[in-house]
Amino acid sequence: MNRPTRPPTGGTADDLRRNNLARLLKIVHRSGGLPRAELTRRTGLNRSTVGACLADLVALGDVVEGSPAATPRKGRPSPLITPSPDIVAVTVNPEVDAITVGLVGLGGRVLERWRMETSADLTVREVVTRSAGAISALLAGRTLAVAGVAVAVPGQVRRSDGQVRDAVHLGWREEPLAVELERATGLPTKAANAASLGMYGESAFGAGRGIDDLVYFIGGASGIGGGVITGGQVVRGASGYGGELGHFMVRSEGRKCPCGARGCLEIEVTQRELLDCVGLLPHQVDRLDEALAASDDPAVRAVVRRDLELLGVAVRNAVNVFNPGRLVLGGFLASLHRHRPADDALGADAIRSSFESLTVATAELGADQLTIGTAELAFSDLLADPAGHRPVRVGAPTG
Numbered sequence: 001m002n003r004p005t006r007p008p009t010g011g012t013a014d015d016l017r018r019n020n021l022a023r024l025l026k027i028v029h030r031s032g033g034l035p036r037a038e039l040t041r042r043t044g045l046n047r048s049t050v051g052a053c054l055a056d057l058v059a060l061g062d063v064v065e066g067s068p069a070a071t072p073r074k075g076r077p078s079p080l081i082t083p084s085p086d087i088v089a090v091t092v093n094p095e096v097d098a099i100t101v102g103l104v105g106l107g108g109r110v111l112e113r114w115r116m117e118t119s120a121d122l123t124v125r126e127v128v129t130r131s132a133g134a135i136s137a138l139l140a141g142r143t144l145a146v147a148g149v150a151v152a153v154p155g156q157v158r159r160s161d162g163q164v165r166d167a168v169h170l171g172w173r174e175e176p177l178a179v180e181l182e183r184a185t186g187l188p189t190k191a192a193n194a195a196s197l198g199m200y201g202e203s204a205f206g207a208g209r210g211i212d213d214l215v216y217f218i219g220g221a222s223g224i225g226g227g228v229i230t231g232g233q234v235v236r237g238a239s240g241y242g243g244e245l246g247h248f249m250v251r252s253e254g255r256k257c258p259c260g261a262r263g264c265l266e267i268e269v270t271q272r273e274l275l276d277c278v279g280l281l282p283h284q285v286d287r288l289d290e291a292l293a294a295s296d297d298p299a300v301r302a303v304v305r306r307d308l309e310l311l312g313v314a315v316r317n318a319v320n321v322f323n324p325g326r327l328v329l330g331g332f333l334a335s336l337h338r339h340r341p342a343d344d345a346l347g348a349d350a351i352r353s354s355f356e357s358l359t360v361a362t363a364e365l366g367a368d369q370l371t372i373g374t375a376e377l378a379f380s381d382l383l384a385d386p387a388g389h390r391p392v393r394v395g396a397p398t399g
């Protein structure tokens with residue numbers, strides 16, 4: 001849940017210091033570690049300010065300052081600043097067939113990822129009980145500081161308290177998932193829409209790195225999700241449910257979608273149909289690229305052509321509305337994109353002036369994408385205000 005912490009406003013000297021700590025920690029986290037001189041260069045702050053802030057971050061236990069590395073170039077060697085290996089985030093992702101629990105270090109390193117198969121009709125109570133057990137086992141015997149727990153839900157989640165409003169594929173409605181998991185673990189817990197968290201991962205460490213205007217589509221077993229970043233800010237909308245790109249209308253007289261409307265992208269373009277047409281089963285999705293490349297069956301080409309056409313409608317709308325610098329495609333949509341004809345660029349039928357600055361990329365983080373992105377949510381309070389948010393120490397004497 002979100003706790004009221006006093007945000008640094010940049011007004012007083014203390015606010016300024018807290019702002020600087022947040023800037024430095026975010027750069028160290030996103031880079032995974034860098035020489036102090038490079039950190040100074042990237043912030044534009046003077047050396048003594050950076051030195052004082054780093055001393056604070058070292059004292060807080062957030063970063064580690066190594067001994068000066070030998071540099072091939074002339075000049076004083078600069079010590080390497082790395083994220084503290086003790087600080088972690090815990091991630092939970094309930095899906096239709098499994099719950100995945102992960103442990104991610106500051107710097108976006110996936111340390112552990114456990115997948116637990118589940119029965120059909122997974123309940124929130126089962127997710128809470130099994131996740132809490134797995135988290136306890138995951139942390140046992142380790143000396144760590146947990147920045148938080150975050151849950152990636154395939155559905156709409158209220159940001160303020162992690163309430164699941166609707167997760168149609170899991171059959172959940174109005175479930176206080178974050179509150180219950182926090183009660184079971186004693187660790188601060190947040191929850192959000194899984195696709196938007198996948199976007200966080202790609203934006204922080206993958207194909208969207210350094211891009212301020214990004215549109216992201218991801219396709220999986222339970223549909224298509226996505227998200228939008230504009231001017232460096234995630235588009236959330238009034239209540240936090242913005243960015244449902246899977247419900248772009250792509251056929252006015254199309255199929256009925258579980259959301260109640262007709263012709264949504266995610267009901268018209270499905271992983272299941274694509275797998276079926278090349279004779280693969282749902283668990284063989286990692287062979288989809290290979291199967292599409294190997295097939296010269298006209299029926300397969302027809303499915304791919306139709307899917308690309310409908311995806312193209314959604315992409316055209318997104319490019320016209322948001323004018324993104326980059327479009328990132330993940331999951332089976334990346335496979336579709338890799339098998340499109342070379343002379344038929346995705347988004348090419350958008351308004352010319354919006355399309356000309358567009359680059360299209362496929363997601364880079366693979367199987368780690370959702371775990372890394374979910375950890376970004378768990379780390380968010382620490383990264384926003386390192387002096388005001390302290391991780392919870394587990395398994396060790398306090399120090």
Ligand SMILES: [Zn+2]
Pocket residue numbers: 246247257258259260261264
């Ligand atoms: Zn829909």
